[in-house]
Amino acid sequence: MSGHLCGEGWRLKIADALAAHGLVPRGGFNFTSDDRPPPGMAETPARAVLLVGQAGAAPWPHFMRWRRERPQVRENPLDIWSREIIAGVAERFGARAVCPNDRPFLPFQQWAMRAEGLKPSPLGILMHPEYGLWHAYRGALLFDHEIPVEAFQKVIHLCDACAGKPCMKACPVETYSGQGFDHPACLSHVRGSTGGSCRTQGCLDRNACPYGAAYRYPAEVQAFHMAAFASPW
Template sequence: MHFFDDRKDLASQGLTLQAVFDLSAMPDALKTWLQGAVKDASGYTQLILLGHGGTALWQAMEAAGARGNVWGNAGGDDPVDSFSRKVVTRYLEESPHCRGHRFLFPLEDYAAPLMALGAHAGWHHPSPFMVGINKAWGSWFAYRALVLTDSDFTATKPEVWGSPCVSCADKPCMGACPAGAVAHAGFRAESCFAHRLTPASSCAETCHARTACPVGAAHRYSEAQMRYHYGRSFESLKVYAQDQAKTG
């Protein structure tokens, strides 16, 4: 048995969420996506999904000297993506159990169904504020890489656990959202977007509903990490709003 990242090379860099799928055993819907995206995956045997949890990857990135402009650079190279690609590439190229690899994410060419893959791995359950909830990390995790490999790593088994949102009676995320976007009736995306775009909005660099959630609170991102991720999403949201205004 060849366990993926058995020496914790990737986990030590913050890539603590790891799933290895045998292509032959993937659900039909994911096989269909892969066939449409890649056309010919005949030279590959497995699909590897990686994510970070908490602040460890951010700390490793800063220790390595990786920096990036947040504001006004939504379309530029993401240093978090660059760092993740670098450490994953190094691991796969040095592993005796991997004979070749091809990144599907982070790349703009592929609309990778990351949430579906994460759900298949058992990483998360849905939350009222539209960010998945992980049993260990809460909402403080994110997808960092999806890689096709010609490899013989041991496939991981899906994690099975119950959603903490089901047993959460207080639902603090709903009361914390100043836009009223997080509600029992469902998430109101337009309310969220409109409030974030309001001048001097308190939601530009954070999500109050997300920070109010008690699950995994010990792993909450630092202020710098929060500003970075939400800063980029805010810039992307502004571009989206401008495009909508032009076509509307």
């Protein structure tokens, strides 16, 4: 299903290092001569990438424990935590850590589609055949050497089989439509007097999706992400 690393011992060591923080490897691939990869550890173009992310809300207790120890970190705490953890794992395995909010932005979504064979849902979030919309990519490890990977098996894009598209109908201000995501309308609603349920329970459209329900983020996790979305920072 994913572009999993071969070489069982090495793969398991990386997976174990990430699992200690609720994170998981999310597939990888070797760059080709057609790519323009970012620099690796040697400051020359990287040869391979391994994505790091989460399935469901597994990192939440680890992040919350870190947050209690860092009360002074108020802006983008999840990004800071992710960077610290992934950088530590990268150092152990001779890789360079990169994250989705790095500047200049790196093509994380394109990397993810290439590594795991996923496609975007109508909401723009990549639809996973097991996790549904309840997963995320927190960073990646860039290697100066090629890594052994297996080609993923072709995955079923669940959105293709979903006739009703409930994810397009739950939002009271119709944030998602055939015209794309209306960011100003969504932000205004979430910040306004009628957006209370979105602030406390999460995006209504995302929650309307029937897939991956076992991995659905708890309300407190969704409220955290909505607060970050609505923040003026």
